[in-house]
Amino acid sequence: MYKVGILGATGAVGREMMKILAERQFPISELRLFASSRSAGKVVEWNGRPVMIQEPSEENFRGLDIVLGAAESDIARLYAPEVVRAGAVFVDNSSAYRMDDDVPLVIPEVNPEDVKLHHGIIASANCSTIITVTAVNALNAISPIRSMVASTYQAVSGAGAGGPVELAEEVEALRTGKPVQPKVFSHQIAYNLIPQIGGEQYEGYTSEEMKMQNEGRKIMHLPDLRVTCTCVRVPVVRSHSISVTLRFDKPVSVREARHAIAAAPGCRLVDDLGNHEYPMPLDTSDQDLVYVGRIRPDLTDDNGLTLWCCGDQIRKGAATNTIQVAELLIEK
């Protein structure tokens, strides 16, 4: 049995982690929940028992085996050293440490062996990257992926618990003829699309867009992988979708790809256009599999394939993946 903490327990991902730890019957003897002073002292129920939220500190981390990071990067950076000094392993969902050389970046279905290389911190990947890489990794085993062109369709809950609230408020404001006043997003998201997630990072690409290349390279051990990504916020509550065109070293047939994805851990093949069956956000919400469909040849490159994948970014794209990493940790 393990003593486990959650840093950022009151956010969208933290709350989902609590649910999933119970669901997966993670062997926990003690759960400690950490959040800002605003929430500290409040008591929440977990698995039938009351747990008091406390402020994060080295002192309060002491005795824990694992701390799951569900907070933003700046909070993760602030407390990771204290978690490590307190003797726990920090399994972090934020982007703070993902690209650090001595921090493994892990999707359990893709590179579980990398967990062993940790020095106190292990990172879980970006949500869209997890969904895309879980979908395409089985194809990478047939022939190495040279490049990907990805366009994302990202749900509002990817911006945290405030995202769905803002979408609902805007839909209601429009219904009742009141003004729409965006706070979480830079523009109205109801009945609109916002083609920016994150700030500008490289050559006109946003930080969110560059994660697909940088994290994809590290997770799949493909240092030369080239990725062009466009990240777009869409008025969907939950589950991110990605349209991705892949180029391989050698041709991969649609038939081979379908077989590989049907057999891949973490994936579900949903690919029957004639019967209107393909991955959709509504169908992939509140579960852990990445749905993959619309697999067809890339008409622009003989070594290419194109496909559509969809997954719950709060679960597999964040909370579940982080907990799966913690499960690998206790297996060893």
Next chain:
Amino acid sequence: MYKVGILGATGAVGREMMKILAERQFPISELRLFASSRSAGKVVEWNGRPVMIQEPSEENFRGLDIVLGAAESDIARLYAPEVVRAGAVFVDNSSAYRMDDDVPLVIPEVNPEDVKLHHGIIASANCSTIITVTAVNALNAISPIRSMVASTYQAVSGAGAGGPVELAEEVEALRTGKPVQPKVFSHQIAYNLIPQIGGEQYEGYTSEEMKMQNEGRKIMHLPDLRVTCTCVRVPVVRSHSISVTLRFDKPVSVREARHAIAAAPGCRLVDDLGNHEYPMPLDTSDQDLVYVGRIRPDLTDDNGLTLWCCGDQIRKGAATNTIQVAELLIEK
């Protein structure tokens, strides 16, 4: 002054054509509106005068100079021969004749000269194709486009007047806890995405997806253009958006591309990520320009660029483009 008819006058595109003919002061001495027997006999107002809707027939087309086609393909196929026999030119928005060798397929900003080649029928292109090709044609002038990878984000009004009604009904049903019953779309579209538009046509691609390649080739006079397209319906009322990655014969710089698009007819450059300025459906609805932004190097190909464009698919993507073609016709 010209005598003009609209075939399919009561649909989303037909109604928009009436509005745009008045707006652009198309020189009309007589407007005749054609629709099915369900609507025939009804009187609508156009430009301050009453116009009675009539059933389409060779007899009723007689005396007209131009008939604008705003109906579905099957209706267009049924009546095009009668329009031509009656002595009018049929400028058709449907897909019925677009790929016919003796029918010019025209976007006035791209290939206006093709209008001259008509034998009674001229076709206006698919909505997403018009928006994308209007956006990228200026780049094709710098260096021929070899290939495009496009992912679309298509508004519900692209499915006709019933699309926005269905989206509104679903949002209301969800708000009031009633069951959602899709009719226009194959699945719930409220807060969801449907990665299928059109039926299966070629190698797992839908008819809508293949239009981007087939029509793009014909309009830009690029017979070898290769296009991989993924068409997705999104819960946006109006304006289609397209994420497109282009590969050219030779490298085209972001700077060159920005200049070319800023100067291109029918385009507006909206490209300032730092100030959260980029094309969005809300901003491009109810006007005729295609907004283009997020222009950046394609990180997967040294001869590539990637960009995001957005336009009102009922106006520039259908009604306006068809009327612009008619304007070219009366110029000659």
